[in-house]
């Protein structure tokens with residue numbers, strides 16, 4: 001499974017990813033200029049968290065045992081069979097926000113204006129996710145979890161610093177620097 | 180008497196039972212499984228019934244499983260379990276059949292509580308408990324011609340049903356015996372803005388009272404009397420005063436303590452071959468606390484775990500026991516972390532926006548309950564910190580603050596530390 005990983009050491013908190021996610025995946029016009037004029041204002045599926053000292057874009061980890069999938073009251077949240085990504089079928093969502101409550105990472109965002117829950121689907125139908133494409137410091141990368149097993153110790157060490165490697169579905173964000 | 184024996188028998192095809200069946204099927208493909216349910220139709224979202232019966236939700240979105248979906252196990256529908264014989268490992272069914280089991284999963288859910296005036300369980304035409312699809316279909320057919328409605332019970336089901344009815348143009352009176360709506364999950368202060376909001380939809384809310392008599396004309400509801408003596412003319416009475424575990428058929432099984440079907444965190448009853456899940460059970464934690472987490476997400480999680488556990492040498496515990504619940508009451512988001520406990524400290528913070536309110540119930544330095552109204556940002560991480568029993572102590576005020584960012588408060592210190600550590604590690608590598 002291919003997931004997006006974010007690197008704390010590279011993120012400068014510029015929020016370019018948020019802008020382009022909202023434009024590419026949430027707007028009608030698909031250009032920044034048009035997107036900012038739309039109502040409701042397009043919303044991103046990831047958020048840059050943190051402060052001036054350190055920041056990090058956070059988005060769905062597509063947990064293996066995803067608590068949000070158990071929680072959805074309507075069958076709107078599903079795992080895509082081909083890509084393995086957890087996503088919201090917008091036409092089935094009733095905006096009850098139960099899933100918001102069941103994501104330990106806080107990466108399902110209520111979008112009351114459009115009456116559905118918004119979350120990252122890793123742009124699974126696109127070549128590269130919009131956020132990864134635009135990040136000026138390459139703080140966002142796509143990594144294949146299967147390939148992680150085969151990489152060198154050095155790379156693995158780097159991977160351990162990646163904030164979004166673990167997909168165990170429990171607890172809070174893992175920023176484990178050991179190993 | 181011929182007895183067909185199955186490896187696994189599941190009683191109840193609600194969220195809990197069907198997830199258990201699917202999980203057991205996937206994990207133990209060689210096992211022969213039977214699922215029985217008293218209802219003719221199963222595989223629907225019970226949570227969507229209020230939307231369905233008020234016409235907001237079309238029927239095709241109601242089901243997660245269809246009768247002709249290949250499931251890989253046998254089913255008996257419209258058949259209830261009547262008695263359990265643990266010595267023989269036999270279950271007697273309403274159609275006269277007796278089935279044997281090696282493992283049994285009890286997932287029969289709850290049945291609606293009826294008010295004392297219906298103690299004989301005979302309901303006049305126009306009065307309905309809100310619980311099953313069969314009844315919801317009857318309500319749906321009934322409502323268009325009978326639009327003066329009394330909803331008895333201001334809990335989650337009663338309140339949200341009233342909202343959908345009012346939005347559909349019905350004339351609704353909501354009757355709650357406690358001083359405010361949602362009494363088991365919200366404090367009076369937290370309920371206040373919601374109650375105002377609901378009243379503004381045109382719902383007549385009556386608190387501190389109940390319905391103790393119904394008048395009928397030719398067995399059709401015509402008016403309902405409040406305990407204050409006032410008569411409310413109405414053609415429909417919807418009953419939403421909660422459910423209670425449906426455990427009558429287990430009376431002689433020696434699995435019931437008091438009124439409760441108690442299981443351990445691995446979802447086993449005192450008979451390790453018999454599991455029980457969902458709205459039917461009380462979970463006893465290792466610390467001896469009793470929980471009744473009767474919600475949809477719990478029914479699903481417990482179902483999956485019970486199916487996984489069915490033939491394992493030791494039962495793994497359910498991932499989390501939590502009662503949290505979320506609702507969107509016509510545009511006002513509401514997150515319920517847990518009801519006001521006895522003796523817990525209440526911390527809250529007013530917000531300039533009257534529609535926003537956050538309140539926690541604290542024991543020592545842990546959050547044990549509370550609610551977020553109007554602003555639910557950060558609710559997920561907060562929920563998991565609560566469920567993991569993490570101490571938040573001095574951080575509680577931060578969580579009370581209105582937040583637009585998802586979880587800035589939690590991650591900030593952690594991120595800063597991580598970044599420093601990373602720099603430190605790189606310097607170490609260079610040296």
Ligand SMILES: Cc1cc2nc3c(=O)[nH]c(=O)nc-3n(C[C@H](O)[C@H](O)[C@H](O)COP(=O)(O)OP(=O)(O)OC[C@H]3O[C@@H](n4cnc5c(N)ncnc54)[C@H](O)[C@@H]3O)c2cc1C
Nearest residue numbers: 191193194195216217259260287288457458473474475478
């Ligand atoms: C109207 C309504 C709205 C709700 N809204 C929400 C919500 O918004 N959020 C939320 O978290 N939860 C909600 N709930 C609660 C949630 O639906 C339940 O917690 C969940 O459905 C429990 O699932 P279960 O499988 O344990 O029980 P059930 O879904 O009750 O399934 C039990 C099944 O067992 C069958 N059965 C019972 N006895 C027998 C027997 N002796 N033999 C054979 N079969 C039997 C029943 O017919 C039933 O099909 C709502 C409930 C209702 C009624």
Ligand code: SF4
Nearest residue numbers: 060061062063068103
């Ligand atoms: S729980 Fe959160 S991080 Fe995990 S799959 Fe669901 S939305 Fe993604």
Ligand code: SF4
Nearest residue numbers: 072093094096097099
């Ligand atoms: S908000 Fe939508 S996706 Fe989330 S639980 Fe409710 S229906 Fe499912």
